[in-house]
Amino acid sequence: MMMNKNYMKNFKDGVADALLYGNMADEYGDGYKAGYDFGLVMYAQSRLDMSAEMENEHALSKVKK
Numbered sequence: 001m002m003m004n005k006n007y008m009k010n011f012k013d014g015v016a017d018a019l020l021y022g023n024m025a026d027e028y029g030d031g032y033k034a035g036y037d038f039g040l041v042m043y044a045q046s047r048l049d050m051s052a053e054m055e056n057e058h059a060l061s062k063v064k065k
Contacts, residue, residue: 003031011035019043 003011010031017024018039025032 007031011038015039015042 007030010029011034013025014028014032014035015038018036019042022043024036028036
C-alpha cells in the first residue's frame, strides 16, 4: 500500500495525541485512528516495561539485604 504524506501526517498526529494527551481528536483524516491505536499500544507496553523493571529492582533490593 502506498501511503501519501497526508496519511503519514495524520498517523503521526494520532500517535502524538495518544502518547502525549491521551485523547482522540473529534475530527481526523485517514491514518489518524491507526496512529492513535498504535500510540495506545506503545503507551501500554511502556507501562508494562516500567512496572516489570520496578518489580525487578524491588526483588534485587530484597536479595542485597
